[in-house]
Amino acid sequence: MTAAIETAALVKRYGKKTALSDCTLSIPTGHVVGLVGPNGAGKTTLLQLAVGLLQPTAGQIDVLGHKPAEDPAQLARVGFVAQDTPTLSTLSVADHLRMGAKLNPGWDAYLAGQRIEELELDPDQRAGQLSGGQRAQLALTLAMAKRPELIVLDEPVASLDPLARRKFLQSLMASVAEQQVSVVMSSHLVADLERVCDYLVVLADSQVQLSGTVDDLLATHHLLTGPRREPTRWPSDWLVIEERHTERQTTLLIRSSAPILDPAWAVETVSMEDLVLAYMGLGASQHRRDGDLPGPRRAS
Amino acid sequence: MxxxxxxxxxxxxxxxxxxxxxxxxxxxxxxxxxxxxxxxxxxxxxxxxxxxxxxxxxxxxxxxxxxxxxxxxxxxxTGTLSDASLVEHNRLRRDLERWLAKARLAGLDEESIEALFVNTFRSGSQAESA
Amino acid sequence: MSWLTWRQFRSQVWVAVTVVAVLAVVFAITGVQLHHLADASGYPGCISAGLCHNFISAVKTNGLYPFLYNTGLMMLYVLPALIGIFWGAPLLARDLEAGSYRMLWTQSITRSRWLTVKLLLVGAASMITAGLLSLIVTWWSAPIDAAGGLQMGAFRLDTLQFGSRGIAPVGYAALAFTLGAAIGLLTRRALAAMAITFALFLAIQIITPIWIRPHFQAPVTATTAIAGPNFNIEITGDQQMRALAQQSPVGAWILSDEDVDSTGKVIYLRATDACLQRSPEACQDYVLGLHVSEKITYQPADRFWPFQTYETGIFLLVSLGLIGFSSWRVRRIN
The missing domain is CATH 1.10.10.10 (Winged helix-like DNA-binding domain superfamily/Winged helix DNA-binding domain)
Structure with missing residues (x-):
């Protein structure tokens, strides 16, 4: 099966500033992928590379098995909602749908019309007069009604109030359920991602720190609490992501596919938020990849 | 629904x-x-x-x-959970009420009771799944 | 994409249509009257003799005609600049500046197509607008042009007239438009692109007639020795004068008109007391003793259309180059 997004040693520099370095990643289709990371980690860069708005400095990126934006057919297969959801402010909502119909051979006019009706958008209103939430919904409608196989969303809800955010995610999930479309979305809001994503990519320090299905990631990460132990003497199949020691206690976040049998450890499951924070911290603390697992050093 | x-x-x-x-x-x-x-x-x-x-x-x-x-x-x-257990609910609830009374008598406040219950419940279910 | 271009551009089209229509009506009504006036004043018979004073005097008695003549002249210099500034510069820059390019370029059309359709449609509108306006103004001004303009010395081939007659405005409009669009693509800021387009296009409008147009074809030189009694003296300034032996060729674009000595070197005649005090014989003898000739360098009248073709052709080629540059550049916007 072709990957939704597949990159190999992808590099993007703006002048001397490196936005993305040596990024190798394979995201399968059929998921709602959450892309998280601190500001400036390269999320927008990665997404814009995927939709062909940017060209890589080095390395390569394939989207659904093809070069991004290589021809109209490829453009038709990928929908994009850019950050701050730009629209043409002087055009009305109806004009936007008409534009979508003119510019996209696979345009689903019924779907578009139905969505606009459900959202109670006034077709005659100019896009410039819409609220942020309405504009985001209009942009999502445009991206959805072209019937893409993959839809890429760059911080679509960042500027929305909680109600508009919820509505946006509701209609996104409805579309995913109905159209079987793959989604890759970046966001800071882990609580939202926890609901809607089943695949997680953590980008920090312009590199991929973590990537996998949420189920796998949650099943293989454990939070251990126990009496203080000297570091660097962990079992060989543990990957220690984060360790904290007090005088009496040691707390570890580890990745291990084997069950934790040592009774001295109190084992807790981790949440997506724990994972995101821990791996985002990795990028900041200069850890580098080691072996085939990204991110932390392998305990010896 | x-x-x-x-x-x-x-x-x-x-x-x-x-x-x-x-x-x-x-x-x-x-x-x-x-x-x-x-x-x-x-x-x-x-x-x-x-x-x-x-x-x-x-x-x-x-x-x-x-x-x-x-x-x-x-x-x-297609299945049901209520029939068998609903009957038992009342009896179990009375047991629990008796236990709660005992706990208060022993000087536990609400918070301690809850912590004790959750802890016992967790270790019980962990032992089951291990 | 054509629909979207039309949708984004239609208000400008209506403005252009309205302006052209109003001007067409005004110039048509007054133009018919002007042509009647010309017929009544011995036009076109007066042209070959270069003696259309009657006609020009008649034109000047009604203030409206000189006003419209000058307006038409000015309009066809201003219009291409406006097209470059308001149609060309924001065409691509506005989408790039507002960020809407990120929405447009991820529809199922390539950005090259986005660029090409916009450039071709709005570019065609620019050229048609300029062409129509030039057609109206060229027709209206024809009798006055043929008589040498309001000052009787500037024909349609002359520095200022040439650029507002015939097909040249079409070339200017195409150049201004593609220049504006290309600059907009580079700056990605509409306002900056408008300012730069204005400055560059103004420079092109100034440089072309002064340094480029005179070289389309080698000028013709006519030298007449001042030897016989048939020459005129013209005091040109303090202690300076000219000896004039020939009529300027009708309809020509005079590039230079000088007195030269027997070696062909330009000389400036000093106005002697005899000449200043209007003593014709003494002055005449003095000038004859200098053995000078009057040398006129000019582009003859029949070069009007070849020159129009060259200038328009060059501008259209440069426009094509700018389109090529833009489509190369748009693929590299990162």
């Missing part, structure tokens, strides 16, 4: 929350055999949750023998 909701910071996986809610509804008699569960799309759009999560929850319920999908029509309740 059951209405789902998700708590974001509960620490319980979203699909498990959905499973628990169906089981709870069955237990309380809100859902009966033959009732239809909302479609995956309806749940996804109402709760703003990944459709795969809903599917996973329904499959889990299916494996527990509580629901079964009918192709092209939806997912229907």
């Amino acid at each position: 059951i209405e789902f909701r998700l708590q974001t910071h509960s620490g319980v996986a979203p699909y498990l929350q959905l499973v628990h809610q169906v089981r709870q509804a069955l237990r309380l008699g809100l859902l009966h055999e033959g009732d239809q569960l909302p479609t995956v799309k309806d749940v996804a759009s109402a709760v703003a949750v990944n459709p795969n999560t809903v599917l996973k929850a329904y499959r889990e319920l299916e494996s527990q023998g509580l629901v079964s999908p009918r192709p092209g029509r939806g997912t229907f309740v």
